[in-house]
Amino acid sequence: MLMDHWFSFWRLVPMMAAGLLLAALACGGAAATPVVIEKEVVNEVPKEVVVEKVVAEPAAAGGGSRDWVKQGKKGGSVHLYGTANPELWDPHRGATRNSIHPTRSMFNGLVMYSPFPPTDQIIGDLAESWEVSNEGLTYTFHIHENVKWWDGQPVTAEDVAFSLDRMVEEGKPRPRTGVLRNFYKNSEVIDPTTVEVNLTFPAAAFLPFLAIDYMMILPKHVVESGVDIGIPANIVGSGPFKHVGYERGASYEFERNPDYFREGLPFLDGAKVFIINDSGRATTALLTEQVLGMSGWGSGMTSREMAAITRDSGGKVWAPQVATGYGGVFVNFHKKPFDDPKVRKAIYLALDRREIGEAAFGVGEFLPATVFFPGSITTEEELGQIPGHRYTPDGKKDPRDLEEAKRLMAEAGYTDGVKATFDVSTNSVDVAQAPFLKKQLAVIGLDLELTSFEGSVMSARRASGDYEVNFIRHGMSIRDADETFTSTYLPLGSRNQLGYEDPRVTEAFEKQTRELDPDERRRFQREASEVILQGEGHWFTTYWYFGFAPKNVKLQNIHAPPSIHVLQTLEHIWLDPDAKP
Numbered sequence: 001m002l003m004d005h006w007f008s009f010w011r012l013v014p015m016m017a018a019g020l021l022l023a024a025l026a027c028g029g030a031a032a033t034p035v036v037i038e039k040e041v042v043n044e045v046p047k048e049v050v051v052e053k054v055v056a057e058p059a060a061a062g063g064g065s066r067d068w069v070k071q072g073k074k075g076g077s078v079h080l081y082g083t084a085n086p087e088l089w090d091p092h093r094g095a096t097r098n099s100i101h102p103t104r105s106m107f108n109g110l111v112m113y114s115p116f117p118p119t120d121q122i123i124g125d126l127a128e129s130w131e132v133s134n135e136g137l138t139y140t141f142h143i144h145e146n147v148k149w150w151d152g153q154p155v156t157a158e159d160v161a162f163s164l165d166r167m168v169e170e171g172k173p174r175p176r177t178g179v180l181r182n183f184y185k186n187s188e189v190i191d192p193t194t195v196e197v198n199l200t201f202p203a204a205a206f207l208p209f210l211a212i213d214y215m216m217i218l219p220k221h222v223v224e225s226g227v228d229i230g231i232p233a234n235i236v237g238s239g240p241f242k243h244v245g246y247e248r249g250a251s252y253e254f255e256r257n258p259d260y261f262r263e264g265l266p267f268l269d270g271a272k273v274f275i276i277n278d279s280g281r282a283t284t285a286l287l288t289e290q291v292l293g294m295s296g297w298g299s300g301m302t303s304r305e306m307a308a309i310t311r312d313s314g315g316k317v318w319a320p321q322v323a324t325g326y327g328g329v330f331v332n333f334h335k336k337p338f339d340d341p342k343v344r345k346a347i348y349l350a351l352d353r354r355e356i357g358e359a360a361f362g363v364g365e366f367l368p369a370t371v372f373f374p375g376s377i378t379t380e381e382e383l384g385q386i387p388g389h390r391y392t393p394d395g396k397k398d399p400r401d402l403e404e405a406k407r408l409m410a411e412a413g414y415t416d417g418v419k420a421t422f423d424v425s426t427n428s429v430d431v432a433q434a435p436f437l438k439k440q441l442a443v444i445g446l447d448l449e450l451t452s453f454e455g456s457v458m459s460a461r462r463a464s465g466d467y468e469v470n471f472i473r474h475g476m477s478i479r480d481a482d483e484t485f486t487s488t489y490l491p492l493g494s495r496n497q498l499g500y501e502d503p504r505v506t507e508a509f510e511k512q513t514r515e516l517d518p519d520e521r522r523r524f525q526r527e528a529s530e531v532i533l534q535g536e537g538h539w540f541t542t543y544w545y546f547g548f549a550p551k552n553v554k555l556q557n558i559h560a561p562p563s564i565h566v567l568q569t570l571e572h573i574w575l576d577p578d579a580k581p
Contacts, residue, residue: 068116068557068572069264076575077270078555080295081285083277083427084455085248090230091216092167095175095463095494097475097564098455100213101273101296102252104568106237107216110141110160111207113561115572120562122211126155126238136202143193147261149219150236157195161187162220164197173463175494176214176477176565179486180206182513201514205482212477213568240266240571249275254570267574271295277454279428283309286317286550292575293551297322297564298475300427302361306548315581317550320560324547326369327360327473328488329437330539333500335468337420341536342412343446348535349388349405350444351437352397357543360433367544371529372481374544377522378529386533388540405444417445422469423461424452430471437471463497473545475564481525485509488539489532500538504531553579 087099091107094100112125124130130141147155164187167177174181183203188196199206209215222229222236229235232246240262241254255270273295276282282299285291286309297320301309306319329351331338338344357366367374368383383389390398409415424434431452438448448469453461461467474495476483490509491499505528512524551558556576561567 072264072267072557072572072574073576074267074574075269076577077272078268078575079272079274079291080293081274081276081282081291082295083275083282083300085275086232086246086252087456087459088230089232089235091214092163092177092218093173093175093230094214095497096455096459097296097298097568098459100565100568102232102243102246103216103235104213104239105241105254105271105570106235106239106243107218108147108155108238109211109213109215109217110143111211112569113211113566115557115559115567115569117559119559119567122207126160126217134198137199139197139199139207140190141195141197143195144261145193147238148259149222149238150242150257150259151219151222153219153221154192155217155219155238156192157189158192159220160195160217161189162223163217166218166223167215173497175463175487175492175497176212178492179209179477179482180215182482182486202516203513204516205478205480205513208478208480209482212563212565214477214565240569241268241271244270251275262571266571268570271570277426279305282550286552287313289316289552292555293317294549295570296568297549297561298324298547299549300429301548301550302429303365303548304362305428306550309550313581315553317552318581319548319550320558322547322549322560322564323476323479323562324545324564325474325476326484326541326544327471328369328495328539328541329469329471330495331470332465332468332498333538334465334498337412337414337418338468338538340412342408343414344537345535346405346408346412346444347441347446348540349401349408350440350446351388351540351542352440353389353542354391354395355397355436355440356433357545359436360429360543361545365545369541369543371532371541372484372525373479376481377525378533388533388535402443409444409446414445417447419447419449420468421451422448422471423458423467424450424471425458426452426454429473434471465498475547477563477565479562481521482509482513485513485528489528489537495539498538502531502537504528553581 082101084098086102087096088094089103091100091103109125110127111122113119114121114123126143126147127141128144130139132139143157143160149155167174168181168184183199183201183206185198185200190196219236227234232243235243240257240260242257244253244255246252251272251274253272256266256268260266274291276285279301309317310319331344333339353369368380369389370378370383384391387401387404390401392398422438424430434450438450441448462470472495474487487493488495489505490496491501508524508528512521515521515524547564554576556574556579557572
């Protein structure tokens with residue numbers, strides 16, 4: 001049933017992408033917005049141009065209504081939990097949800113996803129309104145006039161331009177914000193509250209990417225002074241909550257910003273987030289109400305675990321289901337034996353993706369390991385005919401793929417096998433699937449030694465290249481093929497920090513990202529998919545999956561976001577101690 005539901009959803013992705021394209025070019029992502037026809041004079045020759053103006057206020061509400069702000073209850077502090085230590089406190093350097101859980105409530109972006117349905121609607125955050133002109137190449141943002149940094153300095157267009165430039169800074173680690181490099185040309189400060197952002201080409205994915213929680217606006221005067229904002233005590237934000245303290249391995253804490261620019265928000269007085277990386281401990285804390293939920297989205301728990309928590313809590317704990325992303329094995333192609341494409345292809349062929357998915361989530365709780373969204377480019381039937389994804393009628397791994405994998409290992413000179421280390425996160429899902437992956441690769445002579453690390457340590461090892469074989473689930477920031485390309489298959493993406501590149505894939509990406517026709521765009525995506533499915537890359541997708549985020553009913557105004565990398569802020573949430581299941 002769950003599989004059928006998700007296949008239906010992903011088949012809608014091409015239509016959704018087309019809708020996002022129209023939204024980005026026609027109304028900046030907001031629905032039912034006014035279109036203003038203005039006259040532009042060029043060399044005294046009148047030329048009629050369309051300037052699509054988006055009135056982004058009320059900035060914190062979806063559907064143009066702030067009724068929910070009036071309904072919210074003021075006061076109270078809450079205890080939540082996170083699954084790992086904060087990865088990085090500089091939002092522009094973050095790569096996973098462990099970096100935006102703690103930072104998103106302290107900063108603002110230009111735009112954001114609506115915290116109230118429809119949550120896939122893009123609305124203003126610092127931006128009060130914006131216009132799209134010059135055939136989709138120019139976005140002019142007007143920011144609120146009454147926003148201040150915590151040190152009392154005003155938030156200005158200078159901060160916005162500085163932050164956008166920093167997001168795409170060459171030579172700096174920008175695993176998530178770096179996706180803007182594909183579209184971003186420059187920013188020009190028009191006046192203290194107006195900034196013009198110019199793109200290199202009209203891009204459907206620009207505004208959706210700009211709205212994710214890594215794209216935070218930072219204080220220019222603080223960063224340029226040399227202060228290390230990677231240290232939480234040094235952070236000067238504009239957001240609804242201020243940092244109070246952080247004890248590694250234990251907790252971090254917020255208190256309400258009394259001077260927040262958005263009237264009526266936030267509701268909470270504060271929040272304390274405990275680091276709990278064991279699902280059993282998290283379950284106990286949830287059932288005893290030591291914590292009222294997870295901070296953010298994507299707990300790493302399976303639907304089976306969440307169903308048990310909901311049952312055992314008498315319905316007090318529920319789990320919004322969030323479109324998450326894909327999991328995969330990736331190898332350090334700079335180290336032997338993985339520098340040999342024959343070895344990499346052997347691994348690709350040997351993986352039993354069904355067994356791994358069932359170990360991690362259970363039968364029917366995951367989707368096939370396509371390159372892009374399941375059903376959008378490659379159908380399940382087509383995928384089942386591709387080496388590495390083939391199964392016998394009785395559901396067993398196709399022996400032809402295993403025989404070819406063994407032949408490739410022998411041809412690469414590893415007839416007697418080879419040893420390597422396999423980094424595994426302490427997350428319960430990864431722990432469950434790791435033994436199966438180890439067993440599968442042992443069949444072709446790859447002897448993996450399992451090594452276990454906490455999430456933030458794993459992130460640091462990946463970034464430095466201090467690994468041989470690794471596994472990670474990649475949370476999608478937006479529902480667009482650009483996300484998959486830029487994160488996994490292009491150099492320096494959040495899942496390709498060591499810089500693997502296939503010129504054929506890069507060329508297909510460049511064509512599809514500039515293409516406005518959905519059918520042509522899919523054609524270029526298929527070209528890339530056919531190359532990736534040959535199995536000689538650095539990343540081998542094992543499944544697509546969905547995430548669950550446990551929340552107590554006492555936490556109100558919670559609505560599932562379109563991805564786990566948006567709506568991490570606590571700005572809109574309130575506490576109702578009397579709420580019932």
